[in-house]
Amino acid sequence: MSMKRQSQDDSKSTLDAGSSEDKRRRSLPSFSSVITEVMNMSKVQHFMEPVLEPLIRKVVKEEVELALRKYMTTIKRNCGKDVFACELRSLKLKFLDLISPPVFTGTRIEGEESSLKVALVDVLTGEVVCSGPESCAKVEIVVLEGDFDGDDGDNWTADEFKNNIVREREGKKPLLTGDAFLYLKEGIGWVSDISFTDNSSWTRSRKFRLGARLVDSFEGISVREAKTESFIVRDHRGELYKKHHPPSLSDEVWRLEKIGKDGAFHRRLSKERVNTVKDFLTLLYLDPTRLRNVLGTGMSTKMWEVTVEHARTCLLDKKVYLYYTSVSGPKTGVVFNIVGQVMGLFPDCQFVSADKLSETQKACIHNKYEQICFIDLFFFFIYQS
Structure with missing residues (x-):
């Protein structure tokens, strides 16, 4: 009896297993149906892409702009005036010329081409600001330390600029003499007759710079100061004895290299009536041996070559x-x-x-x-x- 029941149970289990397998097979899609479905989906995607993509972009853009507006509103509410400082119009002063060397005390400071000029420039566009009240602003010219520089050569704070302004030495006259103030006209100003009263040898870098800063202030506008390249300022007495390059025919002969004013060579040449560069060149071309003997053995061959070469750079007329x-x-x-x-x-x-x-x-x-x-x-x- 028990063996019969067991046999029936086994056959029932076999039938159940077979029916389950048949159901699973019927539930799986065929290979051809899968391929067909993929192709249909590809067609739908290809058709919907040009329609959906612009719509999605528009929605994302609107959401981002809305989020930014909310963020800026929150910042303005929390920070107040600090936000408006970030929205200032940025301008800067700029020297349009290089300073013409050498620079001596008591001698007018000039640009390489003409008078030294300062311009007010828009930081973003680089163009001169030729309209508006700021284009007629008052500017002050100051003396700066020769080694003053920003982090990248053109970036400093107002305090850093102020701390690098050089004042006169104790008991001396103001470092700059003349009119150190100028007014812009259509964004450009000309530095007037100013000069140094002291040399630069006593400063930490032994050089100076000129700086320019705006005296007037304008609401909603920030203006960065300007500075020139560094240069040496020598005492005026050095100019009295400097050599001319090139020399002129009418220059006194001691303007030539290696011939010092009132020195031994100068006195020997004067005795031979060689008083000017023209006299020197004339004797050089007509009787170089005599000229060499006049200068004597105290002038070495190297010195002689330097003097003669300098004299030959003189500009002659065509006569x-x-x-x-x-x-x-x-x-x-x-x-x-x-x-x-x-x-x-x-x-x-x-x-x-x-x-x-x-x-x-x-x-x-x-x-x-x-x-x-x-x-x-x-x-x-x-x-x-």
């Missing part, structure tokens, strides 16, 4: 002189410039420049004409001057 050596027979003229330098020959009414002369012709000039040219021309040039 030339023609000298004939004989009255009878074929005439051959020698052409000289204002300082006696041979420019060429004039044989048979045809000019031959010095660079085209043969070695024989050059030797002829130096041998045949040397003494007579020196005697006649040297005194002729003295008479002409």
